[in-house]
Amino acid sequence: MDERQALAAFAALGQEHRLRVVRALVAAGPDGVAAGALADAVGIAGNTLSFHLKELSHAGLVASRREGRSVIYTAAYAGLSDLIRFLMRDCCQGRPEVCAPAVEALALAACCPAGDRP
Amino acid sequence: MDERQALAAFAALGQEHRLRVVRALVAAGPDGVAAGALADAVGIAGNTLSFHLKELSHAGLVASRREGRSVIYTAAYAGLSDLIRFLMRDCCQGRPEVCAPAVEALALAACCPAGDRP
């Protein structure tokens, strides 16, 4: 991932409705959510959502597939992971003790439903 | 971390010069970098950098301390970690096999200098 892609991704996430879309898709898992249902969940008009989904797609944060009349959107987990790696790359000058706790906390917290963690 | 903070953080990172500042600070480690040196590294005027640092500080992504005439900025590792956790919270509906590879890659990649990884 280069700086240009990372900028597009962070800028995409720095917008209320787009962040909600991505979080909804992250929580929904690989099954994804139809565009119409996303519009309801986020509370915006369909055309506005389309604009935001295009932005997210261009940033590599979501993917889409057509199913009948609906278009199903899913989170692009690889894109999210690349983004995080880009941000933390070469951190702490070879002194892992500085940021290892943060990474550890992430690994524990990321993949369990809320309330199901130690 | 709530949505408001996460939005501020992502919006802050979605700007070329601010992203470079954060990455420079992440790479610099806990010693930090003086504002003047940051301005040179990023290639912007001091007053413009001040504007961006204020934004980053308000988003909880950087911290600062005064040392003589200089103000030393450091990355707020806790803030970065919270942000990532917020983004990935409740992912993949309890099916960790979907995003575990991403988290694993991150843990391996984050805390080693480039070229020092398997």
Add this chain to the structure above:
DNA sequence: CCAATACATCGATATTCGTTGAAATGTAGA
């Protein structure tokens, strides 16, 4: 084929954001 559903695109507008130049604040040495 026609109508209805589900999304996407386009043009216009209003707001937000980043940069600049000038001035102010704070700190250290002569």
Add this chain to the structure above:
DNA sequence: TCTACATTTCAACGAATATCGATGTATTGG
């Protein structure tokens, strides 16, 4: 104290962006 240095604040301008309304495209069922 006076001067130089380092950083911040402020007002204002130009550029980027989110939203809305209307229109366009694709898919399904009658």
